[in-house]
Amino acid sequence: MDNATEQDKLIRELDWNLLRTFMVIVQEGSITLAAQRLMRRQPSVSQALKRLETRLGMPLIDRSPSHFRITPAGQTLYQECLDMFGSLARAIQSAQGTEDIVTGTVKLALLSRIESEFFDAILADFHRQFPEVSFDIEVMSSKAVRQAVLEKSATLGVCLVHDTHPSLQHEVLYRSYFGFYCGPSHPLFGQRDLKLDDLRDHSSVSFRTDQLWDALRPVALLRAQHKLDNKVIGYTSDLGEAQRMIGAGLGFGPLPVHIAERFVNRGELWRLPPYENALAIDIHLVHHKSARLNRAEKALLDMFRNRLASVPLEQRSYNPTETIEPRIQEG
Numbered sequence: 001m002d003n004a005t006e007q008d009k010l011i012r013e014l015d016w017n018l019l020r021t022f023m024v025i026v027q028e029g030s031i032t033l034a035a036q037r038l039m040r041r042q043p044s045v046s047q048a049l050k051r052l053e054t055r056l057g058m059p060l061i062d063r064s065p066s067h068f069r070i071t072p073a074g075q076t077l078y079q080e081c082l083d084m085f086g087s088l089a090r091a092i093q094s095a096q097g098t099e100d101i102v103t104g105t106v107k108l109a110l111l112s113r114i115e116s117e118f119f120d121a122i123l124a125d126f127h128r129q130f131p132e133v134s135f136d137i138e139v140m141s142s143k144a145v146r147q148a149v150l151e152k153s154a155t156l157g158v159c160l161v162h163d164t165h166p167s168l169q170h171e172v173l174y175r176s177y178f179g180f181y182c183g184p185s186h187p188l189f190g191q192r193d194l195k196l197d198d199l200r201d202h203s204s205v206s207f208r209t210d211q212l213w214d215a216l217r218p219v220a221l222l223r224a225q226h227k228l229d230n231k232v233i234g235y236t237s238d239l240g241e242a243q244r245m246i247g248a249g250l251g252f253g254p255l256p257v258h259i260a261e262r263f264v265n266r267g268e269l270w271r272l273p274p275y276e277n278a279l280a281i282d283i284h285l286v287h288h289k290s291a292r293l294n295r296a297e298k299a300l301l302d303m304f305r306n307r308l309a310s311v312p313l314e315q316r317s318y319n320p321t322e323t324i325e326p327r328i329q330e331g
Contacts, residue, residue: 018052019081021045022060026070026078027147031063086152087292103132104296109145109154110137111283113239115259116174118307118316119158126303133296141208141237149286155297156304157286160216171308173285175317176256177277178219181269185249189270196226196273203233205245205253218279219254243269254279258318 025034025045035042053060060074070078126133140148142159149157149168164170180199182188188202206229207216223229234245239255243263246253252272263269285304293301 014055015051018048018055019077020085021048022052022074023078023081023085023151025049025061026074029068082151083290086288102130102295102299104294105134105136106156106296106300107136107154108138109148109157109159110139111142111145111159111239112139112237113259114158114283115256116283116316116318118174118311122303122307126300130296130299133299139238143237146286149288152288152291155287155291155293156301159284159286160281161284161286162217167289168286169289171285171305172282172313173308173316175280175282175313176258177318178216178254178279178281179257179260179274179277180252180272181246181255181260181264182252182272183247183249183269184267186252186270188252188272191270194273196222196228199228199252199272200226201231203231203251204228205234205236205242205251206232207239207242207254208235208237216254216281218281222274222279256281256318 021034021038024037025031028034028037031046031049032042035045038045049061056073056077058073059071060077062069062071123135138148138154142161145154145157145159146161146165146168148154150165158173161170186202188194188198191198204223206223207219220229231251233251234242234253236242236245239259242253243255243260245251246255247263247268255269257277260269260271264271285308287301291297
């Protein structure tokens, strides 16, 4: 039997579930974590990997109790799987359209608590123009958003970005400014004219991207410069949960000024130094450069591009021009 015939037989008989399992193992970097994500038993996932390696006749992951490394063949297969499963999803969605009416589903992967009038206006205008299009929106961490767009399981992503990826198109959707806040039970609540050094001995709450090498680098840099990162008591990837921990008094922490300001006005949060809005953080719109888009996806991406080109970043930024002075509600 020649190689072409053998490869044809392999393609016809290969279980695509094995490929999907392999993708998840690579993404999680662990058979145990992959089993949790797939909601399967660890031995079942491990056996699926062995079956795939046996069927292909080559090792895909070099694993032992002390290390977990993807082989060159495994890396090649993983990239092909990403394209294959992504293209299949696009093909299915493309079949939902008609010649006269734009229909289909647009899948969005979003960072938690996207509060942007610019973003909301685009969704509203798009729905008025294409009322038959449905949305499937999932909230996740910035890392997971980028992974979903890379896998082509999400059409568009909105997330924080530190290092750009060559397969993705990155555009600044809007710019926000972060400040430090505390809740009513915190010792610094209600105190005025504080300095950054006054925060030094207090516990704090942090985002997982609040690292010198990650997307919230300006916040992490300020923490490091003033030694404010020695007592981090809570971590999260969700803005709402960060606000919950800060409001509950676990510690002070960073929040977008344009979101936190209304809670300050209600006496539920207190602005801490720096009082000027200097910690600029860009929120990005990302999409895959080579993704096959259905008509609905293409229409939404075109609308985003047109608006981004016509509306200056200054009008998509949330930066109060005046210095923020905290205040306590009376009564």
